[in-house]
Amino acid sequence: MIEIVEIAAAKVGGVVALSRELGIKHSSFHSWPRVPAERVLEFERITGVSRHVIRPDVFGPAPEPAE
Known part of the structure; x- marks a missing residue:
């Protein structure tokens, strides 16, 4: 099982x-x-x-927080 599923499953x-x-x-x-x-x-x-985090290949890296 992929790591992101394990992490997400732990949350729910x-x-x-x-x-x-x-x-x-x-x-x-x-x-x-x-x-x-x-x-x-x-x-x-x-x-x-x-x-x-789930699919950076599709959605790109997380945007930087605005200051």
């Missing part, structure tokens, strides 16, 4: 809880080489993990 009460929120089987996580781009925004909403 485990892999089963995360899969339930996403509406998928928890075994699906084992086939993910990375979070699918079409699931990133929902994944972010559920876990609070930034899209920039």
Whole structure:
């Protein structure tokens, strides 16, 4: 299982809880080489993990905070 799924699952009460929120089987996580781009925004909403951390290849690095 990829590290970001493990981190996110810990935030929401485990892999089963995360899969339930996403509406998928928890075994699906084992086939993910990375979070699918079409699931990133929902994944972010559920876990609070930034899209920039989940898929920097799609969303780029996190923006710098404004001063």
